[in-house]
Structure formats: structure tokens, C-alpha cells
Amino acid sequence: MAKQEFASALVQWYRTVQRDLPWRRSKDPYAIWVSEVMLQQTRVETVVPYFERFITRYPSIDALAAADEQEVVKNWEGLGYYSRVRNLHLAVKEVASKYGGEIPRSYEQMRALPGVGPYTVGAVLSIAYGVPLPAVDGNVLRVMARVFALEEDVASARTRTRVEAIVTELIPRDCPGDFNQALMELGARICVPRTPKCVECPLTIYCKARATGRQNELPYKKGKKPQRIEERAVFLIESQSGEFLIRKRPQQGLLANLWEFPHVLMSSAVALEVDASDLRQIGMLAREIVGYVPQEITFIRKYVHLFSHVIWNLSLYVFKATEGLVLEAPYQWVSAEQRERYTFGQVFNKMWMDVKVEGMSERR
DNA sequence: TACTCGTGGGC
DNA sequence: TGCCCAAGAGT
Numbered sequence: 001m002a003k004q005e006f007a008s009a010l011v012q013w014y015r016t017v018q019r020d021l022p023w024r025r026s027k028d029p030y031a032i033w034v035s036e037v038m039l040q041q042t043r044v045e046t047v048v049p050y051f052e053r054f055i056t057r058y059p060s061i062d063a064l065a066a067a068d069e070q071e072v073v074k075n076w077e078g079l080g081y082y083s084r085v086r087n088l089h090l091a092v093k094e095v096a097s098k099y100g101g102e103i104p105r106s107y108e109q110m111r112a113l114p115g116v117g118p119y120t121v122g123a124v125l126s127i128a129y130g131v132p133l134p135a136v137d138g139n140v141l142r143v144m145a146r147v148f149a150l151e152e153d154v155a156s157a158r159t160r161t162r163v164e165a166i167v168t169e170l171i172p173r174d175c176p177g178d179f180n181q182a183l184m185e186l187g188a189r190i191c192v193p194r195t196p197k198c199v200e201c202p203l204t205i206y207c208k209a210r211a212t213g214r215q216n217e218l219p220y221k222k223g224k225k226p227q228r229i230e231e232r233a234v235f236l237i238e239s240q241s242g243e244f245l246i247r248k249r250p251q252q253g254l255l256a257n258l259w260e261f262p263h264v265l266m267s268s269a270v271a272l273e274v275d276a277s278d279l280r281q282i283g284m285l286a287r288e289i290v291g292y293v294p295q296e297i298t299f300i301r302k303y304v305h306l307f308s309h310v311i312w313n314l315s316l317y318v319f320k321a322t323e324g325l326v327l328e329a330p331y332q333w334v335s336a337e338q339r340e341r342y343t344f345g346q347v348f349n350k351m352w353m354d355v356k357v358e359g360m361s362e363r364r
Numbered sequence: 365t366a367c368t369c370g371t372g373g374g375c
Numbered sequence: 376t377g378c379c380c381a382a383g384a385g386t
Contacts, residue, residue, distance in 0.1 A: 039382035046372070046381085080370025083385080117384045137382045157365080184382055193380070194375090224379090225367080254369070307370060346371065 006206055007172045007179055013202035014182030017189075019044075022051055024181075029103045029128035030061050030092075036123045037088050037115065041081060044188070050079055061103075064089065065096035070343070073257070077343045082258060087115025105129050118164070127177035134167035135180040136160055139187025145219030146191060149208035154219040229311045233285045234263040234348075236300075236318045236355055239325065239333055245289075246342060248330040254307065259342040261351065262289045262331070263314070282317055290327070294319040300355065305347040316351050 018024070021044065023035035034054060038047045054075055058064040064072070069089060076085035091113035095103055103124065104110050110121045122135035134140075141154045144163045152159050171179050190201045196215050198204055209215040237245040246259045264285045283293040300316040327333075334342065339352070 036382065041369090041381055041383060042371080043373075043381050078371075080372090081383085083369065084383090087384080115384065119383055123382070135382080138380090139382065181382090188382080256369085305370095306372095307368095309368065 003170055004172075006203070007170055009202045010182045010186065011172065011175055011178050014178060014185055018181070018185060022048060022055075026055075027128070029124060030064075031055055032128045033103060033120070033124045034088070036120050037084050038079065040084060040120075042079060046079070050076070061092050061096055061101045065093045065101075070341075074341065074343045078346055078349075080346075082256065082343075084115055086257075090114045091116060103128070105131060107131075107133060123180060126171075126180050130176055132168075132171045132173055132176040134164045134171065135184070136163050136167060137184060137187075139184040139191075140167065140180075142193065142219050143183055143187045143191045143203075146196070146209035146215055147203055147207045149212070149214065149218065151218075151220060153222050155221060225309075227306075227309055227311045229313065231266040231313045232263045232315075233266060233282055234261050234303075234314050234316045234351065235286055235289060236261050236316065236351065237290065237321050238318065239321050240323050243333040243335050244339060245321070245327065246332055246334055246339065246344075248332070254310065255345045259344050260348050264288050279317075282315075286317070286319065289331075290321060290325060292322070294321075296320070300351075300358075303347060303351065312347065314347065316355075318355065 023032055026032065035047065035051055038051055038054075057075055058067055058072070067089070069086070072089050073082060073085055076082060079085075094113055095101060099109075105125060107121055107125070110116055110125065111118065119135055119137050122133040123137075125131040126133050126135055141159065141163055144150065144166060145154050145159070148166065150159060150162065167180075167183070186201070186203070190197045194216075198207070198210050198215055201207070201210075204210055207215070209218045235245075239245070245262060247262050249255050249258050249260055251257055266285070279297045279299065282297055282299075286297065287293050297317050297319045300318060303312070303314040303316065305312040305314060336356075344352075
């Protein structure tokens with residue numbers, strides 16, 4: 001294949017059709033870095049408003065490095081994969097203290113920062129500094145699997161290494177950032193997962209999958225493991241003085257360090273037996289949190305919340321706590337106003353909105 | 365390697 | 376409706 005023609009056809013296409021995105025208007029390596037972290041496993045349309053707000057709030061490495069951790073995480077609320085923002089905060093602090101506030105230009109040094117993997121190094125260094133490194137994401141894997149008719153599982157490390165080698169070979173020295181972004185833009189808009197738009201593709205004459213009519217069969221992916229299902233009873237507990245009980249989640253695992261309304265995992269046997277309206281059984285579960293069986297519990301509604309590998313079947317209940325109930329950490333009482341400063345998983349925010357709209361106090 | 369880690373959109 | 380997926384990294 002004519003390397004130069006491939007690259008120039010791709011870059012030329014990109015420069016004609018590229019979308020006007022906020023991080024593309026910036027030449028600030030820090031802003032580009034923030035965008036790349038937000039874009040991990042997350043759609044462009046979702047990221048845009050978060051990016052604008054985050055960059056306005058934390059316009060520089062020094063500003064983010066100096067910021068309060070809890071507040072930084074609050075600005076990420078709703079984006080998911082919350083370890084990304086904690087790692088970004090740690091990494092920015094390290095850049096501020098160790099590298100004088102300038103992102104290191106060497107692969108090894110940047111790769112060593114927390115939350116910075118091979119993709120992010122390649123993307124930031126190529127786009128911000130013009131370093132000719134590959135930035136292989138899901139788009140690039142899909143595009144290359146089709147163009148070169150790669151048959152192996154695209155999720156495998158071997159395929160990734162192969163694709164990195166191919167990109168390294170093809171990447172133009174004069175515009176590595178545009179080349180990397182062009183590959184991603186192509187994957188996002190033309191070489192899409194299902195029914196790629198080959199008639200609009202600038203690489204169609206190079207594409208082996210297209211030549212053999214296999215563009216709908218590639219890339220090959222292994223099937224995913226089914227999600228684990230958990231039945232949980234969630235309690236929105238209001239004190240006599242109108243505060244609400246929240247608790248902090250553990251430092252490791254799902255929604256790590258975020259806040260939530262207390263809930264109890266039901267064994268599958270219990271879950272099968274207990275009807276949502278069987279409040280006697282639910283009272284026994286509430287006792288695991290407050291230490292006694294509440295007098296009067298109200299069932300609100302059921303929720304299904306999907307994570308990438310777990311399904312939560314949740315039943316929400318509310319009740320009034322007895323006077324003077326004291327609970328230790330990780331439990332905490334907060335007013336409705338104070339609650340807004342804490343970061344919750346989205347399902348808990350949805351519950352809160354639902355109860356607020358319906359009016360919990362007027363319910364009885 | 366395989367699994368963990370969120371969320372919302374599209375069909 | 377259920378399933379797939381989207382600019383990945385850590386373990």
C-alpha cells in the first residue's frame with residue numbers, strides 16, 4: 001500500500017469534515033488531556049457540556065492541582081467510571097509538583113502517571129506536541145480490523161500491538177495529531193460498528209474488508225459474560241428534624257468513595273419470596289441499618305439500574321427514623337440542601353428527584 | 365487474560 | 376425490549 005497516499009487521503013478528509021468540538025479549539029495540552037480522559041468509553045455528545053464546565057472551573061494544571069478532591073469528583077458526577085477523575089487529579093498534582101506544571105513529552109514519563117494508559121499518552125502527545133505516537137482506541141481498532149482484514153479478536157493484546165505497529169508505520173511526521181484524530185473520526189462517523197457507510201469512506205480503495213464484502217462481519221469480537229443480578233432494598237430515611245441518612249461507599253469497587261442511600265443486598269432466596277409490599281420482611285432488612293424494625297415503612301417504587309457488568313434490581317422504601325437516632329461513619333445525616341454537595345451514583349439521584357417531586361412528607 | 369469499573373443512546 | 380456499544384485503565 002502507498003503509505004503516503006493512505007495518510008493524506010485520510011487527513012484531507014478529516015480536515016474537510018471534522019466536527020467543531022471545544023477541545024479541538026484549544027491548543028492547551030492540559031485541556032486536551034482532560035478531554036481524552038473524559039472521552040474514555042464515553043460519547044462525544046455526553047462529554048461536551050462536562051468538558052466546558054470542568055475547564056471553566058479548573059482552567060489550568062495548577063488550578064486543578066490545588067482543588068479539593070471532593071469538589072473535583074462532584075464536577076464529574078454523572079460521567080461514570082469515577083476512578084478516571086481521581087486518577088486525573090492525582091496525575092495533575094504529580095505534573096504540578098514533579099514536572100513544574102508541564103506535561104512530560106516522553107512516552108515513559110507520561111505513561112507513568114496514574115490513569116494514563118497507552119492510548120492517552122499517544123493521543124495527548126500527538127495532538128498537543130506533534131509527537132508521532134499511535135493512539136489506538138476502539139475506533140482505530142475497528143477501522144484497522146476492516147482495512148487490513150484482521151481476523152483475530154480485536155480485544156486481544158496481540159491485535160492492539162499489531163495495530164499500534166501499523167499506525168506507527170503509517171503516521172505522517174508532519175501531522176501525527178490530525179492523523180490519529182482522523183482515524184478516530186472515521187471510526188465514529190463512517191466506519192461505524194453496524195452497517196458502515198463505505199460509500200462515504202475516503203479509504204474505501206484501501207479496505208480489504210470492503211473488497212471482499214466483509215465490512216459487516218469485521219471486527220471479530222468475543223461474546224461477553226452475562227451480567228450478575230442483585231436484588232437490593234434501598235431506604236430513604238428521614239429524621240424527625242427533616243434530615244436524610246446517607247452513607248459513603250468503600251474506597252474500592254463499584255462507585256468507590258461515592259455517597260448513596262443505604263441499601264441491603266437480599267439473598268436470592270429472600271428476593272424470590274419477598275414481595276415489594278411485604279413490609280414485615282422489609283422491616284427486618286431496615287433493622288440491619290438503623291438497628292430496629294421501623295414502625296411504618298412506605299414502598300415507593302422499583303428501579304432497574306444497569307452497570308456494565310452488574311444489574312441492580314432495587315426497591316425503594318421510605319420511613320421516619322426514631323427521635324435521636326445516632327449512627328457512626330460511614331453514615332451521615334444531611335439536610336436536603338447539604339445533600340447537593342455530595343456525589344452520588346445516578347440511580348440515587350434519580351430516586352431523590354422522584355421522591356422530591358412526589359413529596360415524601362405529603363405521602364402519609 | 366479476564367475481569368472490574370458507569371452511564372445514556374440507538375435500534 | 377434487550378442488547379450493544381463509546382476517544383480505556385487498573386489489577
